[in-house]
Amino acid sequence: MNxxxxxxxxxxxxxxxxxAEHQAxxxxxxxxxxNVVVTRHEDRRLQTVKQAVMIPLYPLAEWVAVNxxxxxxxxxxxRPENLRRFSQRHNLRYAADGYSxxxxxxxxxxxxxxxxxxxxxxxxxxxxxxxQGGALMEREIWxxxxxxxxxxxxxxxxxxxxxxTLLEEEWQAISGLGLDEERFCQAAGALGxxxxxxxxxxxxxxxxxxxxxxxxxxELKRDFFSVAALGQLEAxxxxxxxxxxxxSGFEATLNFxxxxxxxxxxxTPWEAGYSAARKARQLMRMTSPVEMLxxxxxxxxxxxxFMESPSAQALTPNQTQMPFxxxxxxxxxxxxxxxxxxxxxxxxxxxTFSRAVYDCLVRGGQGESATLLTKSHRDRQxxxxxxxxxxxxxxxxxxxxxxxxxxxEDDISWVAEHFGVSDMVVRHQIENHRIASIVx
Numbered sequence: 001m002n003x004x005x006x007x008x009x010x011x012x013x014x015x016x017x018x019x020a021e022h023q024a025x026x027x028x029x030x031x032x033x034x035n036v037v038v039t040r041h042e043d044r045r046l047q048t049v050k051q052a053v054m055i056p057l058y059p060l061a062e063w064v065a066v067n068x069x070x071x072x073x074x075x076x077x078x079r080p081e082n083l084r085r086f087s088q089r090h091n092l093r094y095a096a097d098g099y100s101x102x103x104x105x106x107x108x109x110x111x112x113x114x115x116x117x118x119x120x121x122x123x124x125x126x127x128x129x130x131x132q133g134g135a136l137m138e139r140e141i142w143x144x145x146x147x148x149x150x151x152x153x154x155x156x157x158x159x160x161x162x163x164x165t166l167l168e169e170e171w172q173a174i175s176g177l178g179l180d181e182e183r184f185c186q187a188a189g190a191l192g193x194x195x196x197x198x199x200x201x202x203x204x205x206x207x208x209x210x211x212x213x214x215x216x217x218x219e220l221k222r223d224f225f226s227v228a229a230l231g232q233l234e235a236x237x238x239x240x241x242x243x244x245x246x247x248s249g250f251e252a253t254l255n256f257x258x259x260x261x262x263x264x265x266x267x268t269p270w271e272a273g274y275s276a277a278r279k280a281r282q283l284m285r286m287t288s289p290v291e292m293l294x295x296x297x298x299x300x301x302x303x304x305x306f307m308e309s310p311s312a313q314a315l316t317p318n319q320t321q322m323p324f325x326x327x328x329x330x331x332x333x334x335x336x337x338x339x340x341x342x343x344x345x346x347x348x349x350x351x352t353f354s355r356a357v358y359d360c361l362v363r364g365g366q367g368e369s370a371t372l373l374t375k376s377h378r379d380r381q382x383x384x385x386x387x388x389x390x391x392x393x394x395x396x397x398x399x400x401x402x403x404x405x406x407x408x409e410d411d412i413s414w415v416a417e418h419f420g421v422s423d424m425v426v427r428h429q430i431e432n433h434r435i436a437s438i439v440x
Contacts, residue, residue, distance in 0.1 A: 002034070002137055002138050002141055003032065003033065003034050003035060004032070004033050004034075004115070004135075004137050004141055004142055004145050005030075005031070005032045005145060006029065006030075006031055006145060006148070006149050007029070007030040007031075007032060007052075008027040008028065008029045008030070008057060008152075009027055009028045010025070010026070010027050010156060011026045011027055011028060011054070012026075013026075014026025014054075014056065017056075019056075019058075020162055021056070021058040021157060021162060021165055021167075022056035022058055022059070023056070024056075024058070024156060024157055024160045024162055025056045025057040025058040025061075025153055025156050025157065026054070026055075026056050026057075027054070027055065027056070027057050028052045028053075028054055029052055029053050029054075029055055029057065030051055030052040030053075031092075031102065031104065033115055033117070033133075033135050033137070034135045036117075036131060036133055036135075037051045037131070038102050038104055038117045038129075038131050039051065039052055039053050039101075039102055039129070040129070040130050040131050041053065041100070041102070041127040041128055041129045041130055042127070042128045042130060043126055043127060044126050044127075044128055045126040046126075049130070053099075053100050053101065053127060055096070055099040055100065055101065056097075056099065057149070057152075057153050057156075058153055058157070058165075058167065059095055059096065059097035059099070060092070060095045060096075060101065060149065060153075061149055061150045061152075061153035061154070061167055062095075062166060062167045062170070063092075063094065063095030063097075064095070064146050064149060064150055065150055065167055065170040065171050065174065066170060066194065067089045067090075067194075068170075068174055068189075069185045069186060069188060069189025069194070069195055070089040070090070070189045070192055070193075070194070071089065071090065071106060071108065071146070071189075072108055072143070072186070072189060073108070073186050073187075073189035073190040073225075073226075074086070074089065074090070074108075074189055074190055074191070074192050074226075075107065075108075075109075075190070075226045075227070075376045075377045075378060076090075076107050076377055082192075085192065086192065087105065089192065090105055090106050090107060091103060091104065091105045091106075092104040092106070093120060099125075100122075100125050100126070100127035100129075102117055102120060102129040102131070103117060103118050103119075103120035103129065104116070104117045105117070106142070107377060108139060108142075109139070109269070109377060109378055109379045109382070110139070110378055110379040110380070111138065111139050111379060112136050112137060112138060112139055112268070112269075112379070113136075113137045113138075113139050113142040114134065114135075114136060114137075114377070115134060115135045115136075115137055115142075116133075116134045117129075117131055117132065117133060117134070118132050119131070119132055136268060150167070150171060151171075153167065154167060154168060154171060170196070173196060183210065184203075184206065184207055184210065186225075187206050187209075187210045187225045188203075188206055190222070190225035190226050190228075191206070191225060191228065191229075191230050191233075193206075193230065202230060205230075205233055205234065206230075206233070208234075209233055209234060209237045210225070213237045213238070213240075213241050214237060214240065214241070215244075215369075215370075218368065219368050219371060219380065220240070220368065220370055220371060220372055222378070223371070223372040223374055223376065223378060223380075223381070224236070224237065224240060224372060226374065226376040226378055227323040227324065227374045227375065227376050228323060229321070229323065232321060236322060236323070236324075239322055239324075240324070240327060240372065243327045243329070243339040243370075244327070244329065244369075244370050247327075247329040247337040247339055248311070248337075248339055249311065249326070249337055249338050249339035249340055250301070250303055250306045250311070250337065250338045250340075250353070251301060251335070251337050252299040252300070252301065252303060252335065252336050252337070252338060252353075252356070252357075252360075253299055253300045253301070253334055253335050254298065254299050254334045254335075254357065254360065254361075255284075255297065255298060255299060255300065256280075256283045256284070257333070257334070261276050261279060261361050261362050268382075269379040269380070269382035269383040269386070270382050270383065270385075270386035270432070271386075272362075272383045272386070273358065273382070273383040273384060273385065273386025273387035273388075273389075273390065274386050274387070274390045274395075276358060276361060276362060276383075276387050277358075277386070277387045277388075277389075277390035277391035277394070278390065278394075280298075280357075280361070280387075280391055281293075281391065281394070284297050284298070288397075289394040289395075289396035289397035289400060290397040290400050290401055290418075291397075292418065292419050292420055293391060293392055293419075293420075295350060295353060295354075298353075298354075298357055299357070303353050304346075304350070306349065306353075307343065307344065307345075307346055307349050312340075312343055313343070315340060315342050315343040322341045322342075323374060323375070324341055324372050324373060324374050325340070325341055325352050325355070325373040325374065325375070326338050326339055326340040326341055326352055326356065326372075326373045327339045327370060327371070327372055327373070328356045328359050328360065328370060328371045328372075328373065329369065329370050330359075330360060330368065330369055330370065330371070333360075334360075335360075336356060336359075336360045338352070338353060338356045340352060345422075346420070347416070347420060347421050347422045347425075348422060350392060350420055350421065351388045351389075351392065351421060351422070351425060352373060352388075354387065354388035354391050354392055355373050355384040355385060355387065355388045356373065356384075357387075357391075358383065358384040358387040358388065359371045359373070359380075359384055362383070386432075388425075389421075389425050389428060389429050389432075390429075392419055392420065392421050392425065393415070393416070393419040393421050393425055393426055393429055395429060395433040395435065397419070398415055398426065398429055398430060398433075398435055399435055401415050401418065402415065402430075402435065402436060405436070406436055406437060406438075406439055407430065407436055407438055407439065408438070408439040409423075409439075412426050412427055412430070412438070
């Protein structure tokens, strides 16, 4: 439905506070997403359910402004040690400043924002938030609304004579940036760094990598910064640059023309991937969904055996941790070279190679000479992972193999072995297509 609103009504005479900005912006706030009132909560003191919270809106607006570049550019890093830090920049609950706000995670893709909310409470507050759910929001709708929130709070502060606040200074700095400065802020934000609070040394490093090493204004550059780590930034950039300059790996030539792979009508990146995978299996005349795909049907030179070749044996782990699965150098509509990060298991290689095929079929003809394969949540990465999963282990095939079984770990392993993929691929297919409930 793509409906996202901060609904607020200013209230005069809020509770006494020494913070003038809080006193001025006291309000009744409801957050509504696709007609779900995310702020619905139980007031444990009054033992009643309410739709709105009473809070000062200034802390929320300041949190949005301070995290502006991370909110728009940083993807979720699933490593446990970084998840809390990510949440501090992307979960509304961390904007509460001691007041009550729901747990609402916001993660931006290219054209969409993933919104996830869950029940939350604190022993120090009276509000226990009740709703749980998620929505895929158009990025522009989300961006317009969070901008409106900030500007409404600024207007409220200025109307009562509150000027030169931190929020005002932050917003003026954001609004006054030039194009090159915005690009730097986007790169820093993608790394999870506040571009206005960065050291001079780190700023120079980001600028050097973004402006001089990587291709300007490219999909590859955005993919790189979405997963790179500041402490290893230069080494990770050189890994990419070296493989663009001298591609090494598997040289692939597809066995069919990349026609009829228009995915513009699909509503989500993963649906685009699923649709392209089903089309590819049709072009290869794979009529049975339980048939295992041999990669030789996709491309020449027997890609299934690459990991046994001398070229693959020469792949050694890099001393620097590389957050990439591989780099795809596009030679033509039918040809590409896949440079994997390192030697990998056969099932992982089959999945990575299939992702590269998607990039060649759907993206290679759009002016990109090279694309990165990563674990990020950017739209193209979501799409090529969905393509690889559906190509190698189709939803219909998994349904047919499992029948009415409630699958456990042994069933998942059996299906994975049948299709030549990892257990994780089958598990994700079962969960994402809601094929069955998995026995834990």
